[in-house]
Amino acid sequence: MEDDEDSGLKIFREFRKEGCERLDAPCRRAHSHYSVQIVWHLLSVMVQCVTNSMGYGPRNCARVDADFCAQLFEGAAQLFDSIPAVRPATEHGFGAMRGAMTQAELDSKRTRLEPLSFRSWLALSSLGLAAIACPVAAADAQLAIAQNLADLSLEELREVRVTSVSRRDQSLLDAPTSIYVISGDEIRRIGATTLPEALRLAPNLLVAAIDARQYAISARGFNGNIANKLLVMVDGRTIYSPLFSGTFWDAQDFVASDIDRIEVISGPAGPTWGTNAVNGVINVVTLSAAKTQGASLSGTTGNLESVAVGRYGFTVSDDIAVRAHVRTFSRDASQLSGGGNLGDASRGTSAGMRADWARGRDTVMVNAGLYTGTTDDRPGFGSVDLHGANITGRWSRKLDDASNVELQAYYDDTSRKDNFLLQEDAKIFDVEAKYRQTTGAHQWLAGAGYRWAQDRSEPGLIFAFFPPERTQSWYSAFVQDEITLTAPLTLTLGMRMEHNPYSGWEALPSVRLGYRVGQESLVWGALSRAVRSPSRFDREIFVPTKPPFAIAGGPNFTSEIANVAELGFRTQLAANASLAATAFIQDYDRLRSGQIINGAFQFENRIAGQIRGIEAWGNWQPVKDWRLDAGLLWLDERLHLTAGSNDPTGPSNLGNDPRIQWSLRSTHTLGERLDGTVAVRHVGQLPSPVIPSYTATDATVNWRARPDLRLSAGVRDAFNSGHSEYQGFSTISTIPRSFFVSVSYQPR
Amino acid sequence: MKTARRSLHGLLGTQQRLALWLGGLAVAMACLDARAQITAAPDEVEAAYVHKFLSYVEWPPRVLSTASAPIVVGVAGSDRMFDLLSAIATSHTAQGRAIRIVRLGKPEQVPDLHLVFVGKDAWGDLPAWTAASKDRGLVVATDAPQGVDRGATLAFVQLAGKIRFEASLSAAERAGIKLSARLLAVADRVVGAGQ
Numbered sequence: 001m002e003d004d005e006d007s008g009l010k011i012f013r014e015f016r017k018e019g020c021e022r023l024d025a026p027c028r029r030a031h032s033h034y035s036v037q038i039v040w041h042l043l044s045v046m047v048q049c050v051t052n053s054m055g056y057g058p059r060n061c062a063r064v065d066a067d068f069c070a071q072l073f074e075g076a077a078q079l080f081d082s083i084p085a086v087r088p089a090t091e092h093g094f095g096a097m098r099g100a101m102t103q104a105e106l107d108s109k110r111t112r113l114e115p116l117s118f119r120s121w122l123a124l125s126s127l128g129l130a131a132i133a134c135p136v137a138a139a140d141a142q143l144a145i146a147q148n149l150a151d152l153s154l155e156e157l158r159e160v161r162v163t164s165v166s167r168r169d170q171s172l173l174d175a176p177t178s179i180y181v182i183s184g185d186e187i188r189r190i191g192a193t194t195l196p197e198a199l200r201l202a203p204n205l206l207v208a209a210i211d212a213r214q215y216a217i218s219a220r221g222f223n224g225n226i227a228n229k230l231l232v233m234v235d236g237r238t239i240y241s242p243l244f245s246g247t248f249w250d251a252q253d254f255v256a257s258d259i260d261r262i263e264v265i266s267g268p269a270g271p272t273w274g275t276n277a278v279n280g281v282i283n284v285v286t287l288s289a290a291k292t293q294g295a296s297l298s299g300t301t302g303n304l305e306s307v308a309v310g311r312y313g314f315t316v317s318d319d320i321a322v323r324a325h326v327r328t329f330s331r332d333a334s335q336l337s338g339g340g341n342l343g344d345a346s347r348g349t350s351a352g353m354r355a356d357w358a359r360g361r362d363t364v365m366v367n368a369g370l371y372t373g374t375t376d377d378r379p380g381f382g383s384v385d386l387h388g389a390n391i392t393g394r395w396s397r398k399l400d401d402a403s404n405v406e407l408q409a410y411y412d413d414t415s416r417k418d419n420f421l422l423q424e425d426a427k428i429f430d431v432e433a434k435y436r437q438t439t440g441a442h443q444w445l446a447g448a449g450y451r452w453a454q455d456r457s458e459p460g461l462i463f464a465f466f467p468p469e470r471t472q473s474w475y476s477a478f479v480q481d482e483i484t485l486t487a488p489l490t491l492t493l494g495m496r497m498e499h500n501p502y503s504g505w506e507a508l509p510s511v512r513l514g515y516r517v518g519q520e521s522l523v524w525g526a527l528s529r530a531v532r533s534p535s536r537f538d539r540e541i542f543v544p545t546k547p548p549f550a551i552a553g554g555p556n557f558t559s560e561i562a563n564v565a566e567l568g569f570r571t572q573l574a575a576n577a578s579l580a581a582t583a584f585i586q587d588y589d590r591l592r593s594g595q596i597i598n599g600a601f602q603f604e605n606r607i608a609g610q611i612r613g614i615e616a617w618g619n620w621q622p623v624k625d626w627r628l629d630a631g632l633l634w635l636d637e638r639l640h641l642t643a644g645s646n647d648p649t650g651p652s653n654l655g656n657d658p659r660i661q662w663s664l665r666s667t668h669t670l671g672e673r674l675d676g677t678v679a680v681r682h683v684g685q686l687p688s689p690v691i692p693s694y695t696a697t698d699a700t701v702n703w704r705a706r707p708d709l710r711l712s713a714g715v716r717d718a719f720n721s722g723h724s725e726y727q728g729f730s731t732i733s734t735i736p737r738s739f740f741v742s743v744s745y746q747p748r
Numbered sequence: 749m750k751t752a753r754r755s756l757h758g759l760l761g762t763q764q765r766l767a768l769w770l771g772g773l774a775v776a777m778a779c780l781d782a783r784a785q786i787t788a789a790p791d792e793v794e795a796a797y798v799h800k801f802l803s804y805v806e807w808p809p810r811v812l813s814t815a816s817a818p819i820v821v822g823v824a825g826s827d828r829m830f831d832l833l834s835a836i837a838t839s840h841t842a843q844g845r846a847i848r849i850v851r852l853g854k855p856e857q858v859p860d861l862h863l864v865f866v867g868k869d870a871w872g873d874l875p876a877w878t879a880a881s882k883d884r885g886l887v888v889a890t891d892a893p894q895g896v897d898r899g900a901t902l903a904f905v906q907l908a909g910k911i912r913f914e915a916s917l918s919a920a921e922r923a924g925i926k927l928s929a930r931l932l933a934v935a936d937r938v939v940g941a942g943q
Contacts, residue, residue: 149796150836154934157800158912160793518831575789624909 011037176492176514176524178266178568178582178615180204184259184287189667189677191700191714191742193300193307193329195254199282200681203617203631203663204266208683208726211733212304212334213250213346213375213384216726219266219280220586221611221635222655225728229278229532231269235286235354235367237392237410238276242453242472243424243465244537245276251386251414253350253369255309255325257296257744260287266615267584268530268564270508271480271494272445278530278562279586288365289313289321289356295747300712302740305331324353333376334733337724342733348373348386361398366391381420381461388414403437421729422463425456443482450475455536464545465536466553472501478508488516502534503559521571532560538592538603554592554603563587573620581616591639591654593647607651609639625669633661656726658684658693673704686726694723712742790891793911794904795832798865798889801902802842804931807862808924811885812845819845819862824852824877826867833865855880866890866900874898881923888919896939901927905936912936 149160182201192198196215200207206223208216218227228245231238240247262284269277293313300307306329313323330347350371357364372387392410399405409431416424432449451474457465478496485491492512499505510528517523534557543551568582590605617631636659639651647653663681670676678699685693700714715737717723722736802819812819819842823830830851837847852864855876864886866874871892878899881888888900895903896916901923903914918940920927932938 149792150799150840152796154797154800154804154931157793157797158910158934160910575792 174490174514174516174522176490176512176522176526176568177269178204178566178580178584180264180266180580180617182262182264184256184261187256187259187262189675189700189702190679190698191300191702191712191740192256193254193305194249195252195284196249198254198256198259198262199264201665202262202264203633203661204264204280204615205282206633206657206661208686209733209735210726210728211342211731212331212344214728215249216656217247217249218655218657219264220584220613220615221637221657222279223657223726224655225726226537227655228535228537229276230280230282231273231276232282232284234284235365235392236394236408237367237390237412238428238430239412240276241414241424242426242428242455242535243422243457245532245535248386248414248416250346250373250384251371251388251416253327253352253371255286255311255327255352257298257309257311258286258292258323258325258354260285260291267526267566267582267586268508268510268528268562270528270530271478271496271510274449274476274496275498275500275506275508275531275533275559278532278560286354286367289323289354290315292323293321296744297746298742298744300740300742302738303332304736304738304740305329319359320355320357322353322355324351326351335722335736337732337734342731343378344375344384346373346375346384363396365394368392378420381418383417385417386415388412390414402439403435406434406436408432408434419460420462421460423458423460426453427455428453441484445480445482446478448475448477457536459545462543462545464542465540466542467540470536470540474501475499490514490516498531498533500533500559502539502557506531506533506559517571520573521569524566524568524570526564526566526568528564528566530562530564532562534559541603549600551594552597552600552602556605557592557603558590558605560591560605561589563589576621577619579616579618581614583614584612586611588639591651593641593645594649594653596646596648604645606642606645606647607639607654608642609637609651611638612636627667629663629665629667631661631663635659652688656686656688656691658686660684674701676701683725689727691724691727691732694720694725696720696723708746708748710744710746712744713740714742715739790906790911791826791828792832794891795829795836797904797911797913798829798833798863799836799840799842799847801887801889801931802847802863804928805863805887806926806928807885811860811862817845818848819843820848820850820860822850822852822859822861822864824855824864824866824873825870826865827851829865829867858884858886861886863887863889866892868892874900878919878922881919883922883924885924887923887925896937901925902935907936914939916940 149157152160180202182198186201187198190198190201192200196207196209196217199205199217204219206216206218206221208223210216210225214225216223216225216227218224218230222229226244226246230247232240232247234252239252262282265277265281265283267280269281273281292311293315296309296311298309307327308329309325309327311323311325313321315321326349328347328349331345333341333343333345335341348371350369350373352367352369354368355366368389368391370389373384374386375384377383390410390412392408394406394408396404396406409429412426412428412430414424414426416422428451430449430451432447434445434447437444452471453473454469454471456469458468459465476496476498478494480492480494482490482492490513492510492514494508494510494512496508497505498508508529508531510526512524512526514522514524534554538554538557540553541551542549542553564584564586566582566584568580570578570580572578587610589608591607591609592603593606594601595604595606613633613635615631615633617629619627619629621627635657637651637657639654641647641650661681661683663679665677665679667677668675676699678697680695680697682695683693685691696717697719698714698716699718700712702710702712704710716739717735717737720737722734724732724734726732798821802821821833821837823833830849833847833849837849841847850859850861852859852870855873858864858880862885864877864881866877866888868891870877871890874888874890874892874895875898877888880886881901887902889895889902889904890900891904892898892900895905896914896919899916899919901916901919903916905912905914913935914937915927915932915935916939917927917932921940
């Protein structure tokens with residue numbers, strides 16, 4: 001134990017003795033020698049901590065000397081200060097880029113940019129390491145303390161501060177799936193005013209703003225304007241369009257103060273959620289009306305958008321609570337990266353209500369919404385006009401201690417007029433029944449669902465759907481059994497059969513195995529088959545709107561298939577630190593490709609291949625007032641055309657994804673009334689078309705001036721003048737640096 | 749030195765440099781802060797207390813007959829507490845005796861016990877446990893609200909982010925055990941005093 005405690009500091013003793021603090025001073029050994037030692041030391045500590053938390057190894061975690069992190073920081077700072085001259089990187093910085101850039105152009109820019117020397121990289125990465133070293137050192141100390149509390153005296157125990165934060169729901173730790181939960185508090189703390197901006201908090205999602213209104217959002221790849229492998233729900237209502245199995249993000253109402261949590265599952269969840277849950281599921285859960293009582297007014301304004309929300313919650317009787325809200329917004333046009341703007345400044349109003357009724361064994365929820373929105377007249381294309389209404393009802397009854405039934409139905413009417421992209425009038429009715437029962441070691445979930453949709457799409461300037469109007473229905477039945485094999489080992493078997501109007505019956509089976517290691521850790525693995533069934537977009541789209549067609553639908557298009565293997569690990573390192581990681585291989589077959597038939601494109605299924613990757617995230621709260629969240633996503637896409645394909649573009653049509661993405665978020669509570677968040681996210685380069693990598697830093701400060709009044713201010717992308725995140729159908733917009741202030745008043 | 753300074757300005761803009769230093773400073777300060785504080789989850793602290801209690805209770809000879817008899821601690825209504833106490837018991841003793849942890853169900857059939865911890869899922873059974881402790885030399889500890897007022901011998905309370913405990917002399921007397929003066933001195937509140 002003594003040796004372990006010393007080894008961290010020993011590195012620095014040697015480091016100084018040999019005069020290596022400065023890069024320009026003579027040092028007996030290469031600086032890389034020390035960085036390897038430091039990294040090795042940190043890794044060995046982490047491994048020890050993890051094995052200890054799993055109940056193996058010595059009871060006391062080997063501790064990094066507390067001085068280690070301070071020493072490392074100081075050493076890194078000295079190195080940083082002594083970096084030799086490097087040509088300014090900023091003059092070629094990505095912020096200065098204009099327009100779309102081919103790979104060749106980008107490469108030529110890259111070669112002109114003088115690379116940082118190895119020594120400079122070393123210095124900078126050491127600084128980064130300092131930030132990592134401290135958490136590890138202290139998290140380790142925390143673990144040791146938690147294990148050694150029994151050695152404290154009664155008097156000492158009296159002074160131990162307790163924290164209940166960051167110990168996730170036990171049920172969440174048990175779930176053998178890759179799930180990240182965004183809390184409503186986190187959303188409010190960063191001042192998110194739209195659903196896509198809130199989703200940036202999930203490390204297992206790819207979120208890219210296309211312009212001021214539209215987003216490309218996906219999990220585990222295939223991100224695009226028409227991303228179609230992610231199922232998105234708000235309080236159980238699916239919000240994707242049956243036209244293309246994707247989500248129109250600009251049509252979604254969002255009241256941050258009403259959000260309870262957003263559950264983000266990456267990976268297939270077909271048995272429970274259905275055919276669109278190929279790469280993931282987003283489930284937005286709002287607070288019950290009983291928890292949002294009284295009046296609340298909030299307003300946000302900044303250089304990009306202004307939003308105002310008013311809400312009022314009241315009780316009708318002891319067991320019925322109701323809330324209603326109105327929201328209005330206006331947003332500036334998006335700036336094109338080549339100069340000028342898209343002319344798509346938008347504004348809109350939405351209103352919604354939720355009522356909850358609970359009596360005895362029954363609970364009933366009714367949720368309804370209305371929205372309308374429009375944009376400026378875009379040159380040549382006119383405005384985008386949206387409106388819609390929806391209502392959801394859910395009734396659940398507890399039959400006895402071990403079983404319950406749930407019935408849910410919704411009706412959703414949406415309308416979109418966009419001459420340039422897609423026009424749609426859709427009416428959807430959906431009903432689903434679920435039954436849960438626990439008998440002995442089995443937890444059963446069974447259900448059946450039916451969906452009816454009527455969809456009408458008038459030809460626009462570019463796209464048309466033939467026939468323009470369709471009435472379709474889907475039905476499904478599913479069953480899942482979670483079996484406790486032994487106390488730590490759980491097996492979950494799931495099966496769903498779903499019938500769609502194009503490819504008929506589809507089977508979505510899955511097997512999940514979870515193994516609890518001690519109280520705090522879970523190792524899990526899963527094998528699933530996921531299916532994306534055809535939508536109107538795959539079968540019935542035509543470009544241009546009159547013959548001769550360049551794109552002539554996809555009469556042969558059938559379901560896309562994914563066979564997915566996942567291996568995950570989740571652990572609570574200490575009361576205040578947790579870590580989750582998932583490795584996955586998604587093996588795809590029959591992905592959408594283009595086929596030239598009689599001079600026109602038709603959609604077929606001639607792309608196959610794999611997407612492999614790793615998702616990892618963790619949080620650490622060393623003290624009550626400071627919390628760090630980190631996330632990492634790595635994707636390796638290997639898709640190829642299959643035999644017989646004559647698609648000239650190939651897999652790049654399916655999505656444009658970074659290889660790597662990471663985020664780091666630091667949340668501080670500064671006294672009773674003040675809190676602040678600094679969040680850094682990095683998204684690697686998108687390959688085709690090339691969108692340069694970017695690193696954006698957001699900061700928000702919230703001040704509770706009075707018990708009923710909260711003032712906030714924030715900046716997004718503080719250190720760049722702007723960056724691009726995704727290419728739209730024909731343009732690339734710059735997402736500029738933005739500022740906002742907001743005020744929220746909630747009379748007591 | 750001068751070159752180094754200039755190069756730093758070139759490498760990163762003034763803003764970025766400032767941000768890096770401020771970020772570094774925040775990390776360093778948080779580091780120092782982290783070293784000064786001890787934090788733990790409430791149930792971890794409570795488990796440590798329960799282990800400590802075993803050293804400050806005097807049981808009648810009839811319930812701890814032989815010198816080698818272990819002290820038996822039962823846990824009802826909290827799997828987590830069972831695991832925590834089990835972990836402590838593997839490497840700790842009390843009064844020179846081994847500690848044995850057993851998981852308990854309903855209070856109908858009580859095995860031979862020296863202390864029972866009544867956790868959240870069994871708070872409803874607290875009256876039954878206090879009744880069962882009578883003349884059996886059984887200490888009833890709980891984290892139920894107003895535990896000592898509801899008949900427990902020792903009960904946890906959370907005060908200003910710290911875990912404290914209260915003691916009941918009448919409950920101890922009913923069970924036929926003695927709580928040491930040291931334990932009572934550390935307790936935040938002692939009820940039934942002076943008897």
